[in-house]
Amino acid sequence: EDKVVQSPLSLVVHEGDTVTLNCSYEVTNFRSLLWYKQEKKAPTFLFMLTSSGIEKKSGRLSSILDKKELFSILNITATQTGDSAVYLCAALGMDSNYQLIWGAGTKLIIKP
Amino acid sequence: DTEVTQTPKHLVMGMTNKKSLKCEQHMGHRAMYWYKQKAKKPPELMFVYSYEKLSINESVPSRFSPECPNSSLLNLHLHALQPEDSALYLCASSQEGTFQPQHFGDGTRLSIL
Numbered sequence: 001e002d003k004v005v006q007s008p009l010s011l012v013v014h015e016g017d018t019v020t021l022n023c024s025y026e027v028t029n030f031r032s033l034l035w036y037k038q039e040k041k042a043p044t045f046l047f048m049l050t051s052s053g054i055e056k057k058s059g060r061l062s063s064i065l066d067k068k069e070l071f072s073i074l075n076i077t078a079t080q081t082g083d084s085a086v087y088l089c090a091a092l093g094m095d096s097n098y099q100l101i102w103g104a105g106t107k108l109i110i111k112p
Numbered sequence: 113d114t115e116v117t118q119t120p121k122h123l124v125m126g127m128t129n130k131k132s133l134k135c136e137q138h139m140g141h142r143a144m145y146w147y148k149q150k151a152k153k154p155p156e157l158m159f160v161y162s163y164e165k166l167s168i169n170e171s172v173p174s175r176f177s178p179e180c181p182n183s184s185l186l187n188l189h190l191h192a193l194q195p196e197d198s199a200l201y202l203c204a205s206s207q208e209g210t211f212q213p214q215h216f217g218d219g220t221r222l223s224i225l
Contacts, residue, residue: 041219043202043216045216096168098145098160099157104153
């Protein structure tokens, strides 16, 4: 059965710290991995990763995919209180254009 | 604010009521989705429309009835819901084809009395 596992499930750090969120996957005919940030409402798209070893970067956020070891990490440097959210990881297999396999999410709390 | 607009933002209804959730996007996306999200859980896919045709129905009870009137609009008609249907209902859209991320609306928070 396809699955996506995120760790840790929750994390509390202080403003300015750097955090690394983990996502491992077992997905038949894996195609891509996506990261979303969810505060109180919509999951907001962060990154889509399809190729191994190529870092994607947006401001203080970056992510990379390792297709050999079947995982991805999301790094956030110089964290701010606005980074507090649930970070969701989801994988897409070749069998469907639409059916995302979701991890349970990592709840990140940034303390001032 | 997202580019996928959902209305209403909140809805409280009784078990005998009929209501509809609406979703609109103007990004030219041809795939549209309904998800249900319970607290502290990831979104669960309910329906997918591709080019205005129902592509996926994830064994959703018939008290939920989707409709796609055109390429920009997606509705979810609700009838005779149960208290366990209380959740955040999210609409999403994406370009068709491979490697296209889904973009979500802010959701409708639904409470069934």
